[in-house]
Amino acid sequence: MSNIVLYAFPGACPRVTANALEEIGVSFDYYTVNIRADANHSAEYLALNRKGKVPALSMDGKIMTENAAILAYLDKAYPRAGLLPHADDMFEDNQALVDLVWCSATLHPMIRQVRAPQKFTVGDPADVQTDGMKKFAKEAAFMSERLAGGKWWYGDRWSIVDVYVYWNYSTAAKGGFPLKDYPVLVDHAARVRARPSFQRTLARELAAVKEHDLPIDPAVL
Ligand SMILES: N[C@@H](CCC(=O)N[C@@H](CS)C(=O)NCC(=O)O)C(=O)O
Structure with a gap:
C-alpha cells in the first residue's frame, strides 16, 4: 500500500484530485468510497473523515480534506508538476x-x-x-x-x-x-x-467501477 491514499468515487469531484496526483506522477492508491451506497457515512469512514465527504487524501496517515485546499497543497508539495501558475507579485x-x-x-x-x-x-x-x-x-x-x-x-x-x-x-x-x-x-x-494524466485518471475510475460493480455507465464517465 502506498503512503498516499485518495478516498474517492468515480466521476465525483475527487476526479480532480486524482488527476493532480497523476499529473505529479506520484504513486498513490485509489480507495473507492461508494457514496451511492452511503459508505461515506459508515462508522469506518467517519472515523477517518468526520465530514463524510470525498475527496479525502491520506498522506503518511494524516488526512486532508477539501478539494481546493488539497490541490493548493499538492501544488506546493510538488512544485515541479506545475499544477498551478505562479507569479512574483x-x-x-x-x-x-x-x-x-x-x-x-x-x-x-x-x-x-x-x-x-x-x-x-x-x-x-x-x-x-x-x-x-x-x-x-x-x-x-x-x-x-x-x-x-x-x-x-x-x-x-x-x-x-x-x-x-x-x-x-x-x-x-x-x-x-x-x-x-x-x-x-x-x-x-x-x-x-x-x-495523458486525465486518461490515467479515467482508467483508475473505470477499474473501480468494474471492481466494485458500481451503477455507473462507463460510456458517460
Ligand atoms: N467541500 C467539499 C465538498 C466535497 C463533496 O461534496 N463531495 C461529494 C462528491 S463530489 C460527496 O462526498 N458527496 C457525498 C455526500 O454528500 O453524501 C470539497 O470541495 O472537497
Missing part, C-alpha cells in the same frame, strides 16, 4: 487559489442543485433544478468568455483549474445542462480529456 500569485475556491465553493453547490435537486427541498425538486440551471448558465457564459481567448484557463498553459472547471460543467451536463450550447466548453472538454 503576491496578488497575482493568489489568483489560482481564487479560482480553485470558486470551483469548490461557488460552482460545485450549483451543480449539486442541477444534478441532485431532491437533496435541497422537501417540495418540488424541479424548481430547485431550474434555478440551478439558470445560475449555472451565467457561469457557463463566463467560462466560455474566458476560454474563448486561449486553449486553457490560463491561456497557453494547462493547469489543474482546467480540470476542476471541466469537472463542474461536465457534471452539470450529466444533470441535463445543455453543454452543446457552449461550443467553447465542448472544445475545452476535449482538450482536458485528451491529456
Whole structure:
C-alpha cells in the first residue's frame, strides 16, 4: 500500500484530485468510497473523515480534506508538476487559489442543485433544478468568455483549474445542462480529456467501477 491514499468515487469531484496526483506522477492508491451506497457515512469512514465527504487524501496517515485546499497543497508539495501558475507579485500569485475556491465553493453547490435537486427541498425538486440551471448558465457564459481567448484557463498553459472547471460543467451536463450550447466548453472538454494524466485518471475510475460493480455507465464517465 502506498503512503498516499485518495478516498474517492468515480466521476465525483475527487476526479480532480486524482488527476493532480497523476499529473505529479506520484504513486498513490485509489480507495473507492461508494457514496451511492452511503459508505461515506459508515462508522469506518467517519472515523477517518468526520465530514463524510470525498475527496479525502491520506498522506503518511494524516488526512486532508477539501478539494481546493488539497490541490493548493499538492501544488506546493510538488512544485515541479506545475499544477498551478505562479507569479512574483503576491496578488497575482493568489489568483489560482481564487479560482480553485470558486470551483469548490461557488460552482460545485450549483451543480449539486442541477444534478441532485431532491437533496435541497422537501417540495418540488424541479424548481430547485431550474434555478440551478439558470445560475449555472451565467457561469457557463463566463467560462466560455474566458476560454474563448486561449486553449486553457490560463491561456497557453494547462493547469489543474482546467480540470476542476471541466469537472463542474461536465457534471452539470450529466444533470441535463445543455453543454452543446457552449461550443467553447465542448472544445475545452476535449482538450482536458485528451491529456495523458486525465486518461490515467479515467482508467483508475473505470477499474473501480468494474471492481466494485458500481451503477455507473462507463460510456458517460
Ligand atoms: N467541500 C467539499 C465538498 C466535497 C463533496 O461534496 N463531495 C461529494 C462528491 S463530489 C460527496 O462526498 N458527496 C457525498 C455526500 O454528500 O453524501 C470539497 O470541495 O472537497
